[in-house]
Structure formats: C-alpha cells, structure tokens
Amino acid sequence: MFQLIIFILLTTKLSQAFPFELARFFAIGAYIGIVSSFIGMFAAWLMLAAMMHVVSALFNGSGSFRRTFELTGYGFLPSLAGSAITVPMSTYYISQAEIPKISIQQLQQNPDVMKSKWD
Secondary structure: OOOHHHHHHHHHHHHHHHHHHHHHHHHHHHHHHHHHHHHHHHHHHHHHHHHHHHHHHHHOOOOOOOHHHHHHOOOOOHHHHHHHHHEEEHHHHHHHHHOOOOOHHHHOOOHHOOOOOOO
C-alpha cells in the first residue's frame, strides 16, 4: 500500500520531463498502475492463503479457509514495517531529483535523448 505513494511520486516526477501532451499518458498509466497494484495486493494475499490451505489439507490439517486467510495476512506485517522505513526515504530522494524538460522537437530530432547513459 505504501509502495503506491512511491509510484505516484515517481510517475509525477517523471511526467515533468515531458511536454503536457505526453505527460497525460503518464497520468493514465499511473492511475492504471495504482488500481492494478491495489487489486494485485489482495489477489496475492488470496492466492497465498489458498496455497497455504491446500498444503495444510495435504498434511491432514483442519480449519477454515477464513482462518488461513487471516493468518496469511499477518505474514504481510513485516513488509508493512519495511515500507514504513523505505517510503519516507524514497519520498525524500524522489522529491530532490531534478528531471530535465524534454520538448517534442527534441524527441523528433533525436529519439535517443530518452536513452540512459548506461544503454
């Protein structure tokens, strides 16, 4: 959940480099990414709980899927603690980054302007 904050900040920062016409695509991609991440988080939780329940059943375990789902959710707590540390740090460094402005003319004249120096 906290990773969504980083995703929004990073997308906003990167969209500043592009002209307004192209920056709209970043906004659309950001919204799609936010919704997908939110749904994906719960889908991963559901799949992990289902796998844990199947493994438990293979070893003649007893208990409801609801309880397995609940206990699997507790396994996400360490990542929540990790996010509480990384999100403020990432927010600080992303806000400090300077992104150069790129015009449509620069993109048309030299498409390689988008390549990183490590490519």
